[in-house]
Amino acid sequence: MPPSSAFAIPAEAAAVGRQDRRIRLLLLTDTPVLAPGGSERFLQNLATRLPREHYRVSVVQLHAGHMPLVGQVSSRLPGVQLQSQPVHAVYDRSGLRAWRALRAMLQAEHFDIVQSQHEKADLLNALLPRRNGTVHVSNRRDMGFKKSARLQQLFRYLNPRFDTVVAPARQILSGLARFEQLDALHMTWIPNGVDTRRFAPATHQTRQDARRALGLEQQAVVFGCVARLTEVKRHIDLIDAFAQVHRASPQARLLLIGDGPMLAPVQDRMSALGVADAVVLLSFRDDVEAILPALDALVLASSSEGMSNAILEGMACGLPVIATAVGGNLHLVQHESTGLLVPARDPISLAAAMQTLVRSPQLAQHMGATARSRTEREFSLDAMVQAFDQMYRHLLDQRAPRRA
Template sequence: MPPSSAFAIPAEAAIAGRQDRRIRLLLLTDTPVLAPGGSERFLQNLATRLPRDQYRVTLVQLHADHMPLPGQVSTRLAGVRLQSLPVHAVYDRTGLRAWLALRALLRAEHFDIVQSQHEKADLLNALMPRNAGTVYISNRRDMGFKKSERLQQVFRHLNVRFNSVVAPARQILSGLAQGERLDSLQMTWIPNGVDTRRFHPATAQARQDARRALGLEQHAVVFGCVARLTAVKRHVDLIDAFAQLHRGNPQARLLLVGDGPLLAPVQERMQALGVADAVVLLSFREDVEAILPAMDALILASSSEGMSNAILEAMACGLPVIATAVGGNLHLVQHETSGLLVPPRDPISLAAAMQALVRSPQLGQRMGMAARSRVEREFSLDAMINSFDQLYRRLLNQRTQRSA
């Protein structure tokens, strides 16, 4: 069924939905699901890769942007019903309108599972009237760095409304146990998955082609970062570290993939430190798998991180990763085995880690091979989808047993 920006359920569709024997899953998110970003890619993968003969998926975004035009089907969400319900704040008129519309949707469609991610979606999910036959899940994607103390207190009371709280990193769950007093029995750890067929080590020819397409010298040492240009990603630290490295290694290059509100300050910093000619700025790209082969290593300088899809994709491509020792990075990057961990907000340590890979290309190659091997063992996309499928069925079975 083509996605629609109109939030309306025709009576015929509601009847057809009740007659459909598949598991009815409602995914609710704050952000535009077709926008760039790790949590958006996660939702795209989950919504489209659950078995279509067993799941009927509806995805509602509490945002107006990045919606397909009327009658236009997004190839990234083929087979998924996508709807938009813009919300400015849960506590204003748009939030009340969203609550009423979602309540009507739940009554009409009788969903088996309602799963939300991000603060607005979680709040609306928690405040929905409970149906005895429905499972309610909160999917936490980051360390909660945006939550005020007051909002944490609100969630301490609302978390009991969820049958399970899922997170891709154990560090996120530990933070929830401490900050929101989440019951350990509610916690479920399901790590992110990466498509190892789409993201794979590049051949020498693919590496040459990728560099040629980006205007990078074949002999250059190329560090890359795939992240939105926002404060939490700390591009300012990365630029400072790269400037230190570049002074002694003029063959070094930095490739930044992503866009965001801090584009202008990043450009100003590059100019001020005299490295603008050594940095390639790319906007958002859907073909990241064609860009990663141009890199010798991936860098993520975030001050807070859940479980980074960018890191997983780089590891799947056989690249070593330099990342800050925060959140899920601690689980993904095995220090001195598959990459290097450095303290956050520390450009000097970041530059030193970059210098270590410049001095020893063999070290980076060994780390990259170890990274690829670990992704194949532990972080495949099939394993992630299977884990969610098992979670859904377990919770639904528990509900059935309680109501029997």
């Protein structure tokens, strides 16, 4: 269906919807669903991979950006209805307008499940009137590092309004129990999944081709970071660490894949430390699977992390991962097995881990192979979607009858 910025639902469409016996799922998100971030990729995968014969999926993005073209929606979100309702803040007129529009949607279309992710969507979901048979789910994608003490207090009050709070990392749920007093009976853990066919170990030829395309020497030891250039991703720490590695091993190179507000400070630090010629800035890329074959290892220096899709994609490509010991990284990266964990905001420890892999290529290859095996075994995309399907059906059974 074509995207729309309005919520008006023709009576005949609503009537058809009521005759459709598929599970009706409404996904709410603060961000543009076709944006390149990890939480957006998760939503795209979930919305398009749930079995279409059993689910009818609608997505509402509470974002002020322009709606994508019809062709983009049909190609990247086939079978999904996408609408937009910009919200500046839940407590202003835009928030009230969105709440009213969502309430009208629920009354007209009788959704079985309303699932939200990010703060605005969660607040609106929690404040919607409850309808018999409708399940409300909060999907937490990060450690909540942006939440103020006041907002945490508000969620302590609102969390019981959700039938469950689902998260991709146990560390996220532990943080919710600690800071928002979330009851364990309201928690569900479903790890992220990765497309292990799209992200796969490189052949010798694809590795050579990828390096040639990026202007990298075949003998270089290449580290890569796939993350938006934001403060929480701590690219400055990574540049500091890489400068130490490059002084000891001049063949080392660093690829930064992503854009964001920290670009200028990162460039300034590269110049100040004399490593600008050894760092490749690639900005945003939608073909990460074509770049990862050029790497010897993936690095993530975040000060806070949920469950990183970038780490999963690197592991699926058979890369060892160096990551900070925060959030979901602790679950994904098995220290000295699939990669190395280091303290956050500690460039010296980060440099030491990177230098370990420079000096021990056989160790790096062994860790990468182990990471690939673990990804295939525990983090497949099919397993993630199946887990959400099972959770939805379980919650609906508890709320039966689910049809109006």
